[in-house]
Amino acid sequence: MFPDFASAPACVSCHNQHIQSQKKDWELNDVMGATTWTYPKDSLTTDEVIEIVKVFRESAEKTYEDYLKEVQNFKRTEIPLIGEKWPEDGYFLPTKEIWSQQMNQLTAPYFVQSLMAYNEK
Ligand code: HEC
Incomplete structure (x- = not known):
């Protein structure tokens, strides 16, 4: 806990x-x-760790994809432009592909750090 x-x-x-x-x-x-x-086990194999990271990435990407759909129904504010213009200043969002790429790049060091810390136990 x-x-x-x-x-x-x-x-x-x-x-x-x-x-x-x-x-x-x-x-x-x-x-x-x-x-x-x-989690039903006290340790994970490398394949299981990779699978968990893969599932995390897919679920995060799916969440962003759903968000982009939700954005299309904005009524009280303008619908932001998705794609080319991001990350310029303004009301823009990245495409799903760019968002995933950025998310993977930003989270990768944490996964590696956690794995190294776990390995040192
Ligand atoms: C956008 C609003 C919102 C944000 C942001 C938010 N929460 Fe909550 N949180 C809620 C609501 C609403 C509930 C009650 C949900 C329910 O009981 O179904 C809740 C429930 C909880 C509970 C359970 C409380 C209980 O008595 O069972 C905890 C603990 C909690 N939040 C912690 C956090 C933490 C930590 C963060 C930030 C990392 C956070 N919340 C961010 C709205 C929010």
Whole structure:
């Protein structure tokens, strides 16, 4: 079981503003709850680790794909332009392909770091 910290300003602001929230004085780094994570084995093979990273990447990409669909239904604001212009300043979003590439590049060091730390145990 792990403590679930208010690690980002968004945790605090949403929880303090949400109508269903029973506590409105959360601060950054407060323990907001507890998280449990279970996996049926105490260690993983290299193939299993690769499979987990692959599933993570696919699910993150699917989430962004769904977001791009949702953006097409924006009513209160203009629909952002998807593609060519990103990452220029302005109301632009990257394509799914570019987004995935960026996400993979940004998350790769963390996967490697975690694997190395695990290996040193
Ligand atoms: C956009 C709003 C929003 C953001 C951002 C958000 N939460 Fe929440 N959170 C909620 C709502 C709404 C619930 C209640 C959901 C439910 O019970 O079905 C909830 C539930 C929780 C719970 C479970 C509380 C309980 O009593 O069961 C914890 C713990 C929690 N959030 C922690 C966090 C943390 C940590 C972050 C940031 C990393 C975060 N939340 C970001 C809206 C948000």
